[in-house]
Amino acid sequence: MNELDFSFYLNIEEVNYLKKFASVQVFNSETTIVYKNQIPTAAYLLLNGEIEISDKRKAFSEVFKKDHLFCLKEIYLHKKIKYNINIKAGSEVLIIDRSTVIELLNKNTFKNPLSHLLADLAS
């Protein structure tokens, strides 16, 4: 099983759909948005900048660029993340909180571009 299964690349249609539910936010300071073994407090869609996923003990680090979505399933299902997730200063994101995830699920239909991801949450 892929341990980084909390991150997904979204196509433009999926990104635009999510933009209807959350506004663009800028992180002015570099921040650890999730510490290892924590449940994320939001899902993040990176629109610009960088997010780094790392584990010092495993000497592992991977940097993600725009249009990656992180932690959607984990925030809804209260699942812990096994890595630190760090967002670089100046990065632009959509912060999708738990209330928004519930809203997305309530509006989910087969026509929804994110239905494949949302179906996974609801099952």
Place this chain on the structure above:
Amino acid sequence: MQKPKAEHCSNCQSLCDGVFKELADHSLDELSEHKISNTFKKGQTLFMQGNPPFGMYCIRSGIVKITQVGNDGKESIVRLAKAGDIVGHRSLFSEESYQATATAIQDTHVCFYDKKFIKKIVKNEPSVAYNMISTLGRDLGAAEHRLSSFSQKNVRERLAELLLILKEGYGENIDGKTKLNIKLTREEMASIIGTASETLIRFFTELKKENIIEQEGKTIFIVDEEKLLDFANFSN
């Protein structure tokens, strides 16, 4: 997929001190279902100054320091938050970015509630709205008191006052002495009262020599509260 259950808010040891203390059972059920519980280790950051706020943290156990970095780059502690306190709420309602950074100064268990949920609960539950206004009022009062203390009291008095404030929040009576269940570094204490570490150490030594406080390792005990009140120059 089965959702793991977080501990119910009605079992929280800090519920009676918090903004949700008057909620009915069905509202506590909703709160418990929605919250995200995490433990922050000492030194880990809950949120950073300048970043967008998207929720509020309720402290279940542990202590969080709220710090602000000024234009000169110096960091000062503006508030300490303990079990039952909330952090991150001010920026949430003022629609500003976080004006301060929140860092755990010991392992701290917190529950997070997102902005939309908090706004909904404040709208639907008058007791939560009232308790939040009370909290904001108390915080404002403490900030005003701190501001006047900076201009009206000397460092010696401010240190004595800090120890008395820590006694109120974190004191435990043991054999006639008050043990402060909070471990702050000299730098952190100096930051709270707005002085240099060296100055703080000098007055700390003075308090120890006069048998007003004692120290065992990093733990501080208040031995003579009356003398400490004199030191703080409290008029009442």
